Amino acid sequence: MYQQILDPVAHSLAWSALVAALPLLVLFVLLGVLRVTAWVASLVSLALAIVIAVAVYGMPIGQTLLAGSEGAAFGFFPILWIVINAIWVFQMTVATGHFDVLRRSFARVSDDQRIQAIIIAFSFGALIEALAGFGTPVAVTSVMLIALGFNPLKAAVLALTANTAPVAFGAMATPIITLGKVTGLSSDTLGAMVGRQTPLLAVFVPLALVLIVDGLRGVRETWPVALVCGVVFAIAQYATSNFISVPLADVVAALLSAAAVVAMVRVWRPRRPYPKPAVIAGGAADEPTPEFAERVAHPDSRADVIRAYAPYGIIIAVFVICQIPAVKSLLDRATFTVKWPGLHLLNAKGEELSLATFTLNLLTTPGTQMLVAGIITTIALRLSVPRALRAYGTALHQLRWAIVTVMTVLALAFVMNASGQTITLGTWMAGAGAAFALLSPILGWLGVAVTGSDTSSNSLFGALQVTAAGQAGLSEILMAAGNSSGGVLGKMISPQNLVIAAAAVGLNGKEGDIFRRVIGWSLVFLFFLCVLSALQASVLSWMVF
Template identity: 75%
Template sequence: MYQQVLDPVADSLGWSSLVAALPLLVLFALLGGLRMRAWLASLIALAAALLIAVWTYGMPVGQAVLAGTEGAAFGFFPILWIVINAIWVYNLTVRTGHFDVLRRSFAQVSDDRRIQAILIAFSFGALMEALAGFGTPVAVTSVMLIALGFEPLKAAVLALTANTAPVAFGAMATPILTLGKVTAIDSDTLGAMVGRQTPILAVFVPLVLVVIADGRRGLREAWGAAALCGAAFGIAQYATANFVSVPLADVVAALASALAIVLLVRLRPAAGARPAVVAGGAADEPTPEFEARAAGGVGAGRGEVVRAYAPYGIIIAVFVVCQIDTVKDLLDRATRTFDWPGLDLVGASGKPLGLVTFTFNYLTTPGTQMLVAGALTMAALRVGPGAALRAYGATLRQLRWAILTVMAVLALAFVMNASGQTITLGTWMAGAGGSFALISPILGWLGTAVTGSDTSSNSLFGALQITAAHKADLPAVLMAASNSSGGVLGKMVSPQNLAIAAAAVGLDGREGDIFRRVIAWSLVFLAGMCVLSALQSTAVLAWMVP
């Protein structure tokens, strides 16, 4: 058995925090500074975390290794299980030529690449986040942007940056429901509070996307469409989270923002529109690949357009059906929960840690539901079993380095969590007193940056946020919500999501380049969220706290 120690270095939280932060500093320095491949940087950072856990925190070697193996397993299931099947469905559409049909259909909505970036990365990505989460929107929207002519690096950056505002309500509000469980605060109240923070962020995200897509000229010429999209999303997310249903917040917001953009394009074509270049030609010009597929029977007729959209309609239908309470309860009967073999951990207070419990929810996980959607897609696109298996094998080869990276990163996260390194950092930050309201979102950002999941961040730091709030006489619901709202901004710099984005766009080994493109936006958004949280804790914006 191992009992966590929070201040192993000179009995000081400050000094212990400096040591505990070393694995993260190593990871981001190797990625962003030395441009090392993500899988190698993650393995080195994992080794650093293991050394600190054993030599500094006194964790038995066996317990440290077992914690790492549980993290690696969690990285594969459910996270990679979702991504692999999502990319497989995409590869099916590519092999049949229907993705090219879909690309042309999106291009017909608008040939302005700024509008396309907003519509796909932000609105469609938010819908995928609402239904599946866990990296799925990054994987799917990045390849869709490439099909529309965006450079791979830019497509990855757009997909990661857009995957912010919807994250707290992702996977049918799983992060907020989890936060409610660990804090004993009603999830509807927490959802209402988060719904008074992330909608403000949503207003600015599309504006940043047009800057990424087309620089200052993009902002000058497309700011109206971006502002309209962000405002529609923010208003819908706020209204749904506060007055309708927390789990449906992203679904309604995504559809509202997409509808706003489509109506705007129909009523007033964007000024100064720039056609998206696709395979050397404008978006309205057929590519050689498309012409070849058209000759083979995959044309742009109405029936083929319907088939091109069918996989995404099937995905939405499958996920919606699986969220029906009766169906969800039926599927949940197959869930198995067990303690990780040999892992025996207790917290600093002497209470057993839930970290040792592994949940194998193989029917309710979005990955299995995506696999079912893929099987239905095979029928819709008339793909035979042999071709589907070949596509699955190609998907595994495509994601091989991402698989290694994600498993290593989650092993790193579990070792840091099990040994107490992460809690050391959080406890030290929680000692900030009244100014904790300013840094509360940073704690959530840190948790998501390490684990790649806002849900995991809420599980890790939710209770700590409540404890700090009580000590500093701050609103508990605000601090808990700020953890989730700050956590969404760590998603884009998480090595897990960087690896998924790089693999999806064919830039394995260039995760560091992507990281350098998104880190500034992540920190700028985080600073804004910190200011908002601080103001909401004072008389200035206290009226926003339910």
């Protein structure tokens, strides 16, 4: 049995927080400064977290290792289970040539890469986030961008940067539903409050994508379509989350923003089209063939186009069907909750930690539903069983280092959470009093940076946000929502998502390069959200419930 302590270093919360932060600091320095491969950086950081848990926090070595093993298991199921099956579907479309058809179809909507980045990385990525989440949109949209001729590094950066504003409502609002459970607050009210924060962020994300693709010149030339996409998405996300349905917020926003972009490019185009650079070696998809431009000019048959879009239509259909209450209830019968063997944890108050409980949701997890969509896809694409199995093997080989890294990073997160290192950091920040309104999103950002999941961050810090809000005389709804909204900005720098992006575009070992490209965007957007949170706690209090 292990009971957490929050101030093991000289009974000082500040000094304890400094020591607790060391594994994260080492991880980000190794990735961003020393350019160490992600799986090596995560192993070093995990080892340091174990040493601190045992030597500083006094956690028994057996309990520490058991917590790490549970984290590794959680990293594989459900997270990697989703990504592996998503990449399998992609590999099947590549093997059959239907991905070439798909990219030609997107090219006919617009041959301008700046607009393609908005449609695919932002709008289509938001739809995948709404249905699956857990890194799936990063894996899918990055390879789609490569297929259209994007540089692999740029494709990864675009996919990660775009996967921000939709995250809080991802996987049918799972993060917000979880936040409601751990805080005791209404999920609908929390979702509506988040819907008064992230939409303001969404307005600027398409502009950021254009800036990444083509710099300031690109923004000057394509700002109308980027602004239309962001504004439509923001209005739809706000209206849906506040007045219709929190789980459907991203679905509605994604579809309406994509439709707005497609409608606009029919009547307006940039004066100077942005040329496609050649795909460099190391990409996940083959370089476009010499016949690509010819096939764009002379479209594929309607049947070929339908089959090319079929996998994504099947994915959407499967996920939507599985969200029907009667179907979801039936599938939930295959969900099992067990105590992780041998792991016994208490928090600082002596209450049992839910961390030791492992949920095995065999049929409701997006990974299994993606597997079902993949099986149906083999029929739709007329793929033989041997070819489908070879495609699965290709996906596993492509993700081999990602599998090691994600399992290691989640082991790190669970060791830090179980020993009390993470809650030490959070409690120290919560002592800021009224200034906590400015810091609240940072806590969510930190949680997602560690775990790679807004859901996990809300589980970790949601109750702490409410407690800190009560002590500082701040709105509990605002602080809890700030945790989820701030968390979405930690998604792009979390090692879990960095390695998924690197593996998807064929840049294994280059996670540090991707990290340096996205950390600036993460911090800029985080600063914006922190200021917004502080203003909503004071002069913009009319925006708060």
